[in-house]
Amino acid sequence: MVCRKFVMTPLKIDRRPLKDIFVDLELTCPTKWLNDFFCGKIAKALETLQVRAVIHWEFELDIRVIIPTYNEKDNITELVKQILALPINTQIIVVDDNSPDGTGQIARQLAAQDSRVGVIHRAGKLGLGTAYIAGFKKGLAEGADRLITMDADFSHDPAYIPALVTLANYYHITIGSRYIPQGGVVNWEWQRRFLSWGANAFARTMLGLKANDCTAGFRCYHREVLLNIDLDKIFSNGYSFLVEMLFKCQRQGYQVGEIPITFANRTHGQSKISQREIYKAMYTVLRLAGTRLIPQRRILVSALPPLPANSDSSKNLLEKPASHP
Numbered sequence: 001m002v003c004r005k006f007v008m009t010p011l012k013i014d015r016r017p018l019k020d021i022f023v024d025l026e027l028t029c030p031t032k033w034l035n036d037f038f039c040g041k042i043a044k045a046l047e048t049l050q051v052r053a054v055i056h057w058e059f060e061l062d063i064r065v066i067i068p069t070y071n072e073k074d075n076i077t078e079l080v081k082q083i084l085a086l087p088i089n090t091q092i093i094v095v096d097d098n099s100p101d102g103t104g105q106i107a108r109q110l111a112a113q114d115s116r117v118g119v120i121h122r123a124g125k126l127g128l129g130t131a132y133i134a135g136f137k138k139g140l141a142e143g144a145d146r147l148i149t150m151d152a153d154f155s156h157d158p159a160y161i162p163a164l165v166t167l168a169n170y171y172h173i174t175i176g177s178r179y180i181p182q183g184g185v186v187n188w189e190w191q192r193r194f195l196s197w198g199a200n201a202f203a204r205t206m207l208g209l210k211a212n213d214c215t216a217g218f219r220c221y222h223r224e225v226l227l228n229i230d231l232d233k234i235f236s237n238g239y240s241f242l243v244e245m246l247f248k249c250q251r252q253g254y255q256v257g258e259i260p261i262t263f264a265n266r267t268h269g270q271s272k273i274s275q276r277e278i279y280k281a282m283y284t285v286l287r288l289a290g291t292r293l294i295p296q297r298r299i300l301v302s303a304l305p306p307l308p309a310n311s312d313s314s315k316n317l318l319e320k321p322a323s324h325p
């Protein structure tokens with residue numbers, strides 16, 4: 001962990017104001033705990049000298065990318081490589097459900113080679129929703145500030161991750177969206193396009209969701225969001241988890257932002273979405289629609305700055321990343 005700024009101002013001794021002193025220190029400590037400890041000790045020492053100090057410190061964000069996998073042996077190695085090569089510092093949590101094709105063993109080897117990779121091995125195929133929850137719990141326990149979810153099959157291009165994280169400075173949840181201008185889908189047959197579009201329209205209408213792509217699995221959540229949503233009370237264990245999460249986040253008052261992405265159909269392996277998952281998702285939407293009648297107890301959510309209009313940062317978010325085809 002890097003404590004990049006250590007600023008003290010204003011500085012007064014015995015009520016006589018000194019000139020403002022700004023101290024800019026580069027403190028590098030391996031953990032937040034050590035940082036807190038040292039900064040606390042310095043603050044105490046200043047107090048004894050009757051020096052009043054305002055101390056700000058800034059941490060590099062701890063970003064975790066959670067990748068649920070089931071039979072992704074042809075994708076996982078390259079995906080992990082591309083994520084670790086991004087210009088932002090990220091760690092990875094692979095959640096494998098004992099994939100028969102050996103994805104779990106490959107992930108274990110990747111973790112042995114690089115400490116930024118972690119793996120959760122589960123006994124069998126327990127569903128996409130519970131895989132996300134397992135990844136969230138591990139990431140939160142390890143102190144993650146931003147938790148990103150994405151598919152293992154390159155439908156979600158890792159090159160979009162920096163933009164998702166930047167947009168998260170202004171929103172509690174950010175989504176890589178297919179259904180906003182400049183977003184889209186390539187190489188999907190019309191049936192799958194229709195299914196995705198229909199599921200999205202159904203969920204948005206029935207649940208009053210404001211996001212344009214409510215079924216997207218490419219997301220970045222603030223730590224606060226996942227701490228305040230009771231993950232153990234999420235009903236869906238499969239694909240409809242994504243809709244349920246978004247519904248709960250919106251009801252709590254969290255702000256959702258979207259960046260456009262081009263979603264490419266997988267070239268290796270097969271989709272795991274089944275007819276059963278589709279029926280389960282429809283049931284989830286209807287069940288959640290019923291709960292809209294029950295008033296929601298609002299919690300206090302953190303205030304975030306508005307996205308600067310027409311700034312370089314907002315323009316960059318809309319531009320396709322260089323590595324994207």
Ligand SMILES: Nc1nc2c(ncn2[C@@H]2O[C@H](COP(=O)(O)OP(=O)(O)O)[C@@H](O)[C@H]2O)c(=O)[nH]1
Nearest residue numbers: 068069070095097126127128131151152271272
């Ligand atoms: N751990 C785990 N991962 C799953 C499960 N079902 C799907 N996945 C993973 O979830 C992601 C999305 O699944 P995918 O089959 O690509 O769905 P599609 O994009 O909707 O066709 C992929 O990375 C899958 O390997 C599951 O039951 N357990």
Ligand SMILES: [Mg+2]
Nearest residue numbers: 151153155266
């Ligand atoms: Mg996929």
